[in-house]
Amino acid sequence: MYTLYWSPGTASLCVHWMLIELGKPHELVKVDIEAGEHRKPEYLKLNPGGVIPTLIVDGAPLSEAAALCMILAERHPEAGFAVPIGDAQRAAYVSWLFFLSNTLQTAYHNWFHPDQPAGQAAVEAVKAFARRRIEACLERMDRQIARSGSYLFADRVTAADFVTTMLMRWARNMPKPATEWPAIAAYVKRMKARPSFRTLYEREGLTEWA
Numbered sequence: 001m002y003t004l005y006w007s008p009g010t011a012s013l014c015v016h017w018m019l020i021e022l023g024k025p026h027e028l029v030k031v032d033i034e035a036g037e038h039r040k041p042e043y044l045k046l047n048p049g050g051v052i053p054t055l056i057v058d059g060a061p062l063s064e065a066a067a068l069c070m071i072l073a074e075r076h077p078e079a080g081f082a083v084p085i086g087d088a089q090r091a092a093y094v095s096w097l098f099f100l101s102n103t104l105q106t107a108y109h110n111w112f113h114p115d116q117p118a119g120q121a122a123v124e125a126v127k128a129f130a131r132r133r134i135e136a137c138l139e140r141m142d143r144q145i146a147r148s149g150s151y152l153f154a155d156r157v158t159a160a161d162f163v164t165t166m167l168m169r170w171a172r173n174m175p176k177p178a179t180e181w182p183a184i185a186a187y188v189k190r191m192k193a194r195p196s197f198r199t200l201y202e203r204e205g206l207t208e209w210a
């Protein structure tokens with residue numbers, strides 16, 4: 001049994017999506033970010049950084065969305081979402097997961113919280129910087145998908161694709177949404193056609209980018 005601490009449309013979305021895909025028993029605990037529940041001592045005991053998501057695995061609280069997707073894929077290899085050690089694509093797969101988490105996701109953080117690095121006075125400059133970085137990442141991802149085929153790694157859907165689709169969704173209200181890149185647009189359409197995506201949207205109460 002897994003327990004996911006989540007909030008609609010946030011970094012928990014890819015983990016939630018994978019739990020649905022895997023069909024493994026899981027409990028969902030909704031965390032109200034607006035009400036500051038993620039900063040309460042009970043939650044900080046599970047996730048010292050006070051961020052969503054947290055996944056309880058065999059009684060232990062784990063964090064970092066991309067890592068959680070990778071862990072779930074490896075715990076349930078029969079679903080085919082893992083790229084195991086020894087596989088020719090393993091190195092590229094791990095590298096993409098780190099790129100998604102460390103480069104693209106952090107650029108989004110600056111876009112959504114532009115006052116954090118240097119206060120209100122620097123908001124416009126931080127947003128411009130974040131936008132350039134996000135668009136450079138999307139450019140690179142578009143090329144990878146166009147080269148690769150249907151998904152990030154040819155025709156196999158991996159944990160990295162659930163993380164990627166979530167991060168493509170985050171650009172939906174940006175000046176240039178991810179779906180303006182042609183290979184990404186076709187890719188997103190394929191990922192959204194999965195029946196699990198409907199279930200995910202219903203459960204999270206989402207309607208945008210449906």
Ligand SMILES: N[C@@H](CCC(=O)N[C@@H](CS)C(=O)NCC(=O)O)C(=O)O
Pocket residue numbers: 010011012033038050051052053063064065066101105
């Ligand atoms: N690197 C972390 C980042 C998680 C993160 O920043 N989550 C956001 C929601 S998308 C959050 O909890 N924000 C609340 C806050 O920073 O106060 C991960 O991938 O799990």
